[in-house]
Amino acid sequence: MYDLIIIGGGPAGVTAGIYGARQKIDTLLIAKEFGGQMARKAVAIENYPGFEEISGLELSRKFEKHLRKQKVAIERDSATGIKKIGSNFYITTSSKHKFSAKAVIVASGADPRPLEVPGEKEFIGRGVSYCAICDSPMFAGKEVAVVGGGNAGFEAAIALSNWAKKIYILEYSSKVGADEVNQELVKKTKKVQILTSAALKKIEGGKFVSSIIYQDRKSAKKITLPLEGVFVEIGNVPATGFVKDLVEFNEKDEIKIDPKTNMTKTPGLFVAGDVTDVRWKQIVVAAGEGCKAALSVYGYLRNSRQPAKQYE
Numbered sequence: 001m002y003d004l005i006i007i008g009g010g011p012a013g014v015t016a017g018i019y020g021a022r023q024k025i026d027t028l029l030i031a032k033e034f035g036g037q038m039a040r041k042a043v044a045i046e047n048y049p050g051f052e053e054i055s056g057l058e059l060s061r062k063f064e065k066h067l068r069k070q071k072v073a074i075e076r077d078s079a080t081g082i083k084k085i086g087s088n089f090y091i092t093t094s095s096k097h098k099f100s101a102k103a104v105i106v107a108s109g110a111d112p113r114p115l116e117v118p119g120e121k122e123f124i125g126r127g128v129s130y131c132a133i134c135d136s137p138m139f140a141g142k143e144v145a146v147v148g149g150g151n152a153g154f155e156a157a158i159a160l161s162n163w164a165k166k167i168y169i170l171e172y173s174s175k176v177g178a179d180e181v182n183q184e185l186v187k188k189t190k191k192v193q194i195l196t197s198a199a200l201k202k203i204e205g206g207k208f209v210s211s212i213i214y215q216d217r218k219s220a221k222k223i224t225l226p227l228e229g230v231f232v233e234i235g236n237v238p239a240t241g242f243v244k245d246l247v248e249f250n251e252k253d254e255i256k257i258d259p260k261t262n263m264t265k266t267p268g269l270f271v272a273g274d275v276t277d278v279r280w281k282q283i284v285v286a287a288g289e290g291c292k293a294a295l296s297v298y299g300y301l302r303n304s305r306q307p308a309k310q311y312e
């Protein structure tokens with residue numbers, strides 16, 4: 001029986017782990033991998049204080065190294081379910097391990113939002129990717145599409161421009177949403193063609209992707225583009241499947257928390273970072289929320305596991 005189990009190895013989970021250990025809370029952190037969305041970032045991070053410019057992979061490694069210096073047990077696994085029996089929590093994992101704790105912090109973040117068009121699932125790993133930073137080199141000299149004209153889509157196109165011959169950015173609405181800085185960088189690559197009002201309809205191919213069909217929403221014409229890669233950058237969905245029975249959700253399927261303590265409707269179950277209804281989804285915010293959650297757990301445990309209001 002641990003005092004605390006943290007689920008997730010992104011900025012929220014790692015920060016919760018560091019703060020938990022420093023409060024001498026007996027803590028286990030269960031993580032599929034370290035870094036979370038930071039590790040998928042295609043261009044340098046320039047807004048995490050203390051680092052003027054750092055790659056997502058390097059910042060992820062620094063987070064992991066910092067955590068490993070603390071007295072926190074680490075299990076490389078995925079949580080598949082959480083149950084509360086009496087006042088304790090019981091967690092199962094995909095490797096069929098079972099762990100128990102007096103309190104839990106869920107910091108499972110968000111997964112890439114799927115396109116849900118024919119061909120997407122079939123071609124995952126055979127031309128369809130959700131991570132430009134991981135998969136760009138496989139598209140050296142090829143033509144590819146990035147679906148999504150926000151910052152993530154533009155940053156993916158910038159990363160791909162080091163490898164691909166030509167990149168189409170498909171944006172559903174009539175204007176792209178990326179920041180001016182990213183728009184300038186994309187322009188400089190001279191490899192990117194932006195298609196606005198473009199609704200992706202289908203991904204086609206044999207063994208690998210060979211073309212996409214999109215609809216020009218102005219003319220209603222369906223257009224086939226021969227290309228070999230499709231990078232999906234249309235946002236994220238909170239990763240909540242394993243915890244859904246113990247929490248409440250907002251209209252975006254984010255977990256509702258008490259903003260002061262990060263506690264959910266279930267006493268002892270705390271949540272932090274992008275998986276919550278906190279407004280801004282940023283590394284520094286997720287780290288701050290992880291800190292808040294761990295300090296709230298400290299209060300909860302010290303006050304004989306009374307619900308938040310009784311120890312504020």
Ligand SMILES: Cc1cc2nc3c(=O)[nH]c(=O)nc-3n(C[C@H](O)[C@H](O)[C@H](O)COP(=O)(O)OP(=O)(O)OC[C@H]3O[C@@H](n4cnc5c(N)ncnc54)[C@H](O)[C@@H]3O)c2cc1C
Nearest residue numbers: 008010011012036037078079109110273274281282283286
């Ligand atoms: C392309 C891109 C660019 C970005 N650029 C920036 C930027 O420049 N600056 C900035 O501040 N923010 C940026 N962000 C946002 C930032 O990365 C997130 O806000 C932050 O990573 C959220 O941290 P988190 O810990 O809440 O979740 P995540 O980073 O999503 O981490 C969650 C972790 O939990 C793990 N996990 C999920 N489910 C389970 C489970 N069942 N069991 C065990 N582990 C699980 C996941 O594998 C993951 O490692 C960017 C995001 C993306 C996608």
